[in-house]
Amino acid sequence: xxxxxVAVSGVGAVSPAGLGVHALWRAIEDRRVLTGPVxxxxxxxxxxxxxxxxxxxxxxxxxxxxxxxxxxxxxxLAAATLEALGDAGLPAHRRRGRLGLFVGxxxxxxxxxxxxxxxxxxxxxxxxxARPDELLTATRQVVTVDGPAVLLAPxxxxxxxxxxxxxxxVASGEVDVAICGGADELSLEVFAFxxxxxxxxxxxxxxxxxxxxxxxxxxxxxxxxxxxADRVAGRGxxxxxxxxxxxxxxxxxxxxxxxxxxxxxxxxxxxxLDRARVEPDDVDWVCAHGTGTPANxxxxxxxxxxxxxxxxxxxxxxxxxxxxxxEGAAAVLEAVIGVRALTHDLVPGNVTLVDPxxxxxxxxxxxxxxxxGPVRRVLSQAxxxxxxxxxxxxxxxxxxxx
Amino acid sequence: xxxxxxxxxVGLRLSEVDDLASLxxxxxxxxxxxxARRFAVPDTVxxxxxxxxxxxxxxxxxxRAGARGLRTMPHESLLALASAAEIxxxxxxxxxxxxxxxxxxxxxxxxPEYATVCAEASTLEPGFVAPAxxxxxxxxxxxxxxxxxxxxxxxxLTLTGGATAGISAIAExxxxxxxGDASAAVVGASATVTRWSLTAAQDHLTxxxxxxxLALDPAGGPGIQLRECHRTDLVRxxxxxxxxxxxxxxxxxxxxxxxxxxxxxxALASGQPFPVWHVERVLGDxxxxxxxxxxxxxxxxxxxxxxPTNILALAVEPCGSTASLEVSSS
Numbered sequence: 126x127x128x129x130x131v132a133v134s135g136v137g138a139v140s141p142a143g144l145g146v147h148a149l150w151r152a153i154e155d156r157r158v159l160t161g162p163v164x165x166x167x168x169x170x171x172x173x174x175x176x177x178x179x180x181x182x183x184x185x186x187x188x189x190x191x192x193x194x195x196x197x198x199x200x201x202l203a204a205a206t207l208e209a210l211g212d213a214g215l216p217a218h219r220r221r222g223r224l225g226l227f228v229g230x231x232x233x234x235x236x237x238x239x240x241x242x243x244x245x246x247x248x249x250x251x252x253x254x255a256r257p258d259e260l261l262t263a264t265r266q267v268v269t270v271d272g273p274a275v276l277l278a279p280x281x282x283x284x285x286x287x288x289x290x291x292x293x294x295v296a297s298g299e300v301d302v303a304i305c306g307g308a309d310e311l312s313l314e315v316f317a318f319x320x321x322x323x324x325x326x327x328x329x330x331x332x333x334x335x336x337x338x339x340x341x342x343x344x345x346x347x348x349x350x351x352x353x354a355d356r357v358a359g360r361g362x363x364x365x366x367x368x369x370x371x372x373x374x375x376x377x378x379x380x381x382x383x384x385x386x387x388x389x390x391x392x393x394x395x396x397x398l399d400r401a402r403v404e405p406d407d408v409d410w411v412c413a414h415g416t417g418t419p420a421n422x423x424x425x426x427x428x429x430x431x432x433x434x435x436x437x438x439x440x441x442x443x444x445x446x447x448x449x450x451x452e453g454a455a456a457v458l459e460a461v462i463g464v465r466a467l468t469h470d471l472v473p474g475n476v477t478l479v480d481p482x483x484x485x486x487x488x489x490x491x492x493x494x495x496x497x498g499p500v501r502r503v504l505s506q507a508x509x510x511x512x513x514x515x516x517x518x519x520x521x522x523x524x525x526x527x
Numbered sequence: 528x529x530x531x532x533x534x535x536x537v538g539l540r541l542s543e544v545d546d547l548a549s550l551x552x553x554x555x556x557x558x559x560x561x562x563a564r565r566f567a568v569p570d571t572v573x574x575x576x577x578x579x580x581x582x583x584x585x586x587x588x589x590x591r592a593g594a595r596g597l598r599t600m601p602h603e604s605l606l607a608l609a610s611a612a613e614i615x616x617x618x619x620x621x622x623x624x625x626x627x628x629x630x631x632x633x634x635x636x637x638x639p640e641y642a643t644v645c646a647e648a649s650t651l652e653p654g655f656v657a658p659a660x661x662x663x664x665x666x667x668x669x670x671x672x673x674x675x676x677x678x679x680x681x682x683x684l685t686l687t688g689g690a691t692a693g694i695s696a697i698a699e700x701x702x703x704x705x706x707g708d709a710s711a712a713v714v715g716a717s718a719t720v721t722r723w724s725l726t727a728a729q730d731h732l733t734x735x736x737x738x739x740x741l742a743l744d745p746a747g748g749p750g751i752q753l754r755e756c757h758r759t760d761l762v763r764x765x766x767x768x769x770x771x772x773x774x775x776x777x778x779x780x781x782x783x784x785x786x787x788x789x790x791x792x793x794a795l796a797s798g799q800p801f802p803v804w805h806v807e808r809v810l811g812d813x814x815x816x817x818x819x820x821x822x823x824x825x826x827x828x829x830x831x832x833x834x835p836t837n838i839l840a841l842a843v844e845p846c847g848s849t850a851s852l853e854v855s856s857s
């Protein structure tokens with residue numbers, strides 16, 4: 126399968142930075158921390174009340190962009206899809222060539238039920254919350270889908286699995302255009318059980334910091350448009366980036382805890398390097414899963430150090446200190462940031478990092494300011510509850526720059 | 528996608544169906560009237576309902592999957608695990624570095640757990656919802672459980688949505704085997720019926736619960752093979768069926784269709800030169816698992832036939848998305 130020829134031709138995003146990839150990248154460059162007090166739900170009584178929300182103004186602005194739907198995640202996805210297709214220079218309807226939809230999510234439309242949480246017995250609104258395919262409804266109204274429509278929900282590896290499935294469909298010729306997306310909205314249910322699990326940070330998410338206390342939910346949607354590189358060039362455009370390799374595995378260990386040795390993660394990183402025929406030192410940025418929980422970050426840093434042991438320590442940072450953990454949207458948001466990092470030759474920093482955890486000394490934690498310098502390859506990993514792991518290796522869009 | 532994969536084993540947990548032979552008989556028989564069950568969830572505004580349902584299905588988890596911790600496992604994960612563990616482990620026992628993939632499809636996994644956490648969050652003080660329910664409230668409980676319990680460390684995927692997800696799960700498993708991500712695959716689908724799932728149930732179909740699982744190997748040798756997956760819109764899919772039916776050399780020996788639309792199933796069946804079976808008519812509405820059972824049903828019909836047989840499995844969703852797969856025996 127010729128994965129080398131799979132190009133990213135367009136990107137789109139809805140994030141706590143607002144609508145659009147430009148807003149997202151500006152927030153990354155400006156080192157803005159986008160977590161804050163939750164306004165969408167009444168969290169009085171909860172010990173922590175912070176998350177990363179798509180701002181109310183951006184939510185309101187969706188009205189003029191995408192069809193109405195009760196599910197915010199469904200609307201985020203439609204908006205990100207329209208932006209990405211526009212970025213790629215592709216019409217949403219009456220295209221030449223077959224288009225497939227590959228979307229990752231963790232909770233899909235289920236958070237519609239959260240709105241009924243209040244005092245007393247749970248009310249139950251409508252029924253879209255019990256219909257997973259409703260997540261794609263708004264997107265189907267704005268884009269003609271004549272190829273596969275695949276909804277992937279393997280846990281928090283969802284976004285990368287969507288990229289992997291879409292890249293494979295492009296490489297095999299099943300589709301000409303793959304919309305690879307991830308979408309999730311803030312869920313009070315997730316907030317409630319994370320509170321019970323004592324997995325939430327009270328002030329900021331501090332991935333890889335010795336004082337990290339936990340993560341915070343985030344939300345949004347992001348989309349990569351994937352096509353064969355020659356098809357993009359045929360339209361007189363330059364690919365934004367290339368999908369050099371993807372790999373999947375599982376820890377097969379525990380429902381909520383990662384394998385202490387990070388076996389699944391190590392396997393996927395090594396497979397990505399083998400497939401792309403590159404060495405550990407050729408990876409310029411590891412966009413970490415980095416949730417900021419005590420359980421995750423040290424395991425992840427050790428696994429990355431082991432899988433990427435070369436002449437230098439792997440350069441690693443997590444954007445979750447800025448964006449929170451957007452679950453099914455997280456990996457695609459991170460891939461979009463990876464595409465921009467490749468274009469702008471900037472490795473985003475660990476913005477909230479104060480005191481690096483000595484347990485993470487095997488990796489080169491990027492200082493909060495970030496680093497300017499050539500970024501030729503970005504490795505981005507995602508995994509979560511259940512033990513599924515998926516890793517994606519992105520490279521520059523132009524072959525001679527690789 | 529590879530030219531084909533071979534079915535190494537089958538595990539079934541369905542109401543009134545024990546094995547491929549009884550599945551093949553069931554597909555051709557008249558639907559059995561479902562027993563009525565009462566569904567209620569206290570602490571919510573949902574009124575109790577009484578409804579005919581295919582189920583409950585007893586998981587009967589084989590010893591191979593271990594006995595510890597089963598009591599607290601969600602019912603759908605138990606059904607999934609039972610169907611997967613029913614298939615004997617590989618004789619060559621490649622664990623623990625085995626890269627067998629687990630790919631699962633479900634429309635309902637985690638739904639009762641999600642709703643229960645919401646109900647608890649409504650009535651309990653913050654921080655007191657059951658912490659174990661949360662991680663089980665996403666869709667990936669069955670795939671995660673099968674991977675963890677059976678030690679399968681290959682890619683772990685969960686698909687959700689409607690009936691096409693059941694066939695797409697097989698397509699993605701074939702992709703993972705072809706690309707070398709997986710040495711083999713355990714692919715399955717499941718559904719459960721709860722008061723919660725009934726809020727979105729179709730009025731004209733019988734809600735059903737159950738699980739089915741196929742162990743897939745890279746193709747080689749005799750047996751039942753899966754090949755040629757096509758995922759497209761209804762117009763193109765219908766055109767393919769008409770074109771294939773027009774010529775004897777491409778004509779399948781039968782079509783198994785999974786769709787909520789009984790009218791569409793009837794329209795596709797009328798005037799065909801081959802028999803057409805409708806999954807939901809006899810097995811009930813299993814959501815994403817319906818598409819998967821179209822493939823398992825096609826495999827059952829191939830296994831029941833006396834000579835080489837080629838049956839097309841087709842899933843059609845209300846939005847017009849379709850997925851199809853050719854199932855054949857040599």
